[in-house]
Amino acid sequence: MSCYTFSLAHAKDDAQLRERMASDWIEGATAISLRREPSYFSASRLQGDKVQVIIGRDTVTGRVVATAARSITTVVLNGSPQRAALLSDIRVDRAHRGRGLAMQLLRALRTLDSTDPLPTHALVYDDNEVALRSLTAKRAGMPQWKQFGGLTVLALRLGKRRPELELDGVELRRAHANELPAVVHFLNAHRKGNWAPLLDVADFEPGGRCDTLQARDFFVAVKGGNPCAVIAAWDQSSLRQAHVERYSRPLAWMRPAYNAYAWVRGRARLPAHGQALPYLYLAFIAVEHHDTSICAALLRYTHNRLAEGPWLYALAALNNDDPLLPVFSAYPAAHSAVRLYEVDFETRADTTDAPSPDSRSCVEFALT
Known part of the structure; x- marks a missing residue:
């Protein structure tokens, strides 16, 4: 019978961590694996400045x-910058499930939290019944998982342009290189909800967590010389990927015909089994005064430029109560639901810094 040891991962474990990611499929009508090639630890910088992997x-x-990651970075909580942690990549090999490994991972995470107590959050897909059952169930000595909200994740289908939406006095375009500081300032000023990442221009420099995102990847609406809306189109495929492991039977049947049509039209094609799915994130979505007309115009402008690229989907995630959600929902898309949790290890002596349950959250899905 197998026995298990638990420790912090190091660079020498990178290959096995990547193998673990590739082996654990997200099951559904279509099965996918989330991978981090060519380096697990290099990709992990997206999630935080310091990453501890058990x-x-x-x-x-x-x-x-079995694996679990704790990523530490600076976010906004109750209106102020604060160090906080994200739990992610909690995985157990299918052949070793049912042996209490998830509970042992949580105990190890509790030990890490006891040496550096931080507000902690995590995301779980609504249809991931195994994770919901094993992680969020109330057990003695285990952390409390307190749901504080939810995200609607939309995989917007690209490839077909739509008529542009023009607004008087509003210019729609890509950001210029010298405008990155202004874009970062705008995002920090208009994304103040709990768990929003606090950005710095240095994050976009080589080695920073956002260094694969360039100024020109930001689409901006400009009014009176100043940005009034921002959407970033972020292709992270050089760091992490989603691979199609199995198609549903109907999709597998129609894939050859669709790919022939896509080839004629010069559009992205559905990948073969085991190949990467061409997608990108719509990230750092911020619109002044939540103006839906400006958001609709900028999203249309962004969508039409991306339709000319090599991607099948653009992934956008918004709070379930976000007033901008109907703008994104107007596009053909596959929908997923994600639950947001605060994970309370009960190791903080002072809980005055805990996020207020009444405050609106602003989790950036592209950094999770």
Whole structure:
């Protein structure tokens, strides 16, 4: 019978961590795997400035069979900058499930939190019944998972342009290189909800967590010489990818015909089994006064430029109560629901810095 040891991962474990990511499929009508190639740790900088990865190793085979990551960065909580943690990549090899490994990972995370207590949050897909059952159930000695909201994740289908939407006095365009500081300032000023990342221009410089996002990847609406709306189109495929492992039977049947049509029209094609799905994120969405008309015009402008690119989908995630959500929902898209949790390890002596449950959240999905 297997026994397990738990420790913090190091660079030498990178290959096994990547193998673990590739092996754990997200099941559904279409099965996908979320991968981090060519380097697990390099991709992890997206999630935080400091990343601690716990690995559970089978002592018989020496293989990594369980993982959990704790990423630390600065976010906004109750209107002020604060260090906080994100829990992610909690995975257990299918062959080793039902042996209490998830609980042991949570105990190890609790130990990390006890040495550096921080407000902690996590995201769980609504249809991930295994994770919801094993992580959020109330058990003695385990952290409390308190849901504080939810996201609607839309995979907007690209490829077909729509008529542009023009507004008097509003210019729609890509940001210029010298405008990055102004864009960062605008985002920090208009994304003040709990868990919003606090951005700095240095984040976009080589080695920064957003260094794969360039100024020209930001689409901006400009009014009176100043930005009034921002949407970033962020292709993270050089760091992490989603691979199609199995199509649903209807989609597998129609894939050859669709790809022939896409080839004729010069559009992105559905990948073969095991290949990467061409997609990007619509990230850092901010609109002054939540103006839906400006948002609609900028989204249309962004969509039409991306339709000319190599992507099948643009992934956008908004709070369920976001007034801008109907603007994005007007596009053909696949929908997913994500639950947002605060994870309380009960190790903070002072809880005055805990996020207010009444405050609106602003989790950036592209950084999770």
